[in-house]
Amino acid sequence: MSISAKLTDMPDHELIQRGTGACAGCPSPMGLRIVGKALGPDAIMVMTPSCAVASIGMMPKSCYDVPVLNVCFASAGASAAGISGALDVQIAKGVIAGPKPVVFNWVGDGGTYDIGFQGVSAAAERNDDFIHFCYNNEAYSNTGVQRSGATPLHAATTTTPAGKSEGKKSMPLLMLDHAPAYVATASIAYPQDFYKKIAKAKDIKGFRYIELHAPCGPGWKFPASETVEIGRMAVKTGAWALWEAENGALTINAPTLQLAEGKTKPSSLEDYLKVQGRFAGLMKDAAKEQAIAVMAQGIEKELADLLARSKR
Amino acid sequence: MSREIATGNTACALAVKAANVDFIAVYPITPQTTISEKLADYAAAGELTGKYLTVESEHSVMSAVAAAAATGARTFTATSSQGLLYMHEILHYAAGGRLPVVMVNVNRAVCAPWCLYADHQDSVSQRDTGWLQFYCASHQEIYDSIFLAYKVAEQMEIPVMINYDGFLLSHSMLPFETLEQEVIDSYLPARQPAWRLHPQWGGTFSNVAGAAEYAAYRHKLAQDTLEALPVIKAAIAEYEELTGRPQPGLVQAGSKGGQAGGTGRTGGEGQADSESQTGGESQAEVYLLSMGSMAAEMELAAAELTKQGIPAAALKLRIYRPFPAEELAALLPAGSTLIVLDRNLAYGHSGGALLMEARSALYNSGKNIKIAGSAVGIGGQDLPVSLLIEEIRRLLEVTKS
């Protein structure tokens, strides 16, 4: 199907039903709706412990209309590899009818950046045939919002009550350095861009990585109605960059590209931070101005690095 | 059928190659590694029926094979020691998920400190993960157990761990007989899973359960694990019939004087004394229970003790989970003495895991059996027959006091 400009033009297919256990405003079901539309019904989902699992509904009920294997926290890379490899063999033997369904992980930043990192990295290195989606809400939300490797500098979590003193690592760039066929970042606020990227990934064989920036109301402390708006602010400030890389060739996507090229001015970083309760401590800090200036410099550098990489 | 002289790990790899396996994931660790390497050679030569995947850790090995099994695939892996410990979380997952993975664990001591040699601390530490556990005492048992394990695992939808002693069996060259492919195929047809992780079947697998659903599910696993006992017996009987090869039972008795324990490693001839065949006047008074390769030395010790005027017979436990409690009790005449030698330690308790199992299995037997035991052969310590006899005599004194 052609890539549409409008959400309503996307296929009707849903992999998630109404009435999940997710919090109001949760980005995970929003993201999964787009995934379902882009991948269609012939897919198998693998999940690790996370909000997306805690909100499935209690056994024997489930909100998912796609076969799901809930695996252990560090298992995503290997389990998806196992499913994918076992399907290949059984389809080749004629035991299971082809074509092969799309195997994909729907895993949080905890299951991707931290405890599951080794397994995801190894799957990328082996080029196992599946898509790894990381929905990045920048914390271990399910267990009550503890810090993760994706939690940004100064953000308060229940294990960094005074604000995180370290920055985040760049998982998407780390994945890019594994040289898979496709790596992309996306945002819950840009569903068409996300849809396009999934549709592209669907047609590629081997390991594919898509990371979705997914603001979490209860975790970041903003009202449930603001998920998409906060996501948009993250992109417009440059705090979250949209890009994709096909066979290692990196392309920065709009509107990040215009920021990186200096064609549009980034939105106010302070405005983005102050609507999130997790930065309340920073906002009251005497050294706030300076701290925000340092964060802005970090963003500038990241965008410059991306731009340089896109021209390689 | 052909006769081979090769290592225990080769016996294992040959059986895996013949078992129509769909998916194998491995990670190296001594003394298991040569299984993985053999399977890699078979894969490179196009002789494997399935995919061979090298992953980056044992946690990932078990995550991969368990998930592969969820698609309906027949899966295999092998590990040892730290590798088995590293899998622990996913062992529970595979059993809870009723995913019939078959794994070989080549028994090796656990760290700290590092030690490469055989004991059973690695596998007995996994006792309550819900896996069935077999122990082998010969290369023939290693080879045969692979087919038995798939038969039982797939019928019960419970994973099976086949254990055998590192180096003592894994690396020693000993004779064993292989089977014709047609015989194997007729014994072990392709897996017929009740469901598959696939859009054609659908379903959310292993989501969050409330206490009622969870408890029912786990109690069912416990019940089915017990019900695996007759299934294992039937699988053994069918295997014997098809191959004409006598098989040791769940717990195997040698005759008095240790002639027929059936490890095939002591020169003893007859193999197939089953549980019921120990009756008669020439009963032993002292029984020597062990699992793993040590059974061979226990047979020799029984023979020697008998010569010395203590009528003794060796008992070799083949199936540790489910524990064949009734079968063990049936082998022991009233008033007899049971000496249990464990190749593992039950910290905070005397002896090892098998001693505790035997005591609890016989507590209600009403046979007034005296039981004593200790841990020997830890970290691969040598077990010459002279040492066993010394230890058994010491324990016999303990039972008298």
Ligand SMILES: Cc1ncc(C[n+]2csc(CCOP(=O)(O)OP(=O)(O)O)c2C)c(N)n1
């Ligand atoms: C081995 C293991 N350690 C810890 C946990 C507890 N746990 C469950 S979910 C979770 C956090 C998940 O974080 P993330 O992957 O970011 O998903 P989110 O909850 O944010 O959606 C943790 C720590 C677990 N299930 N398994």
Ligand SMILES: [Mg+2]
């Ligand atoms: Mg998270």
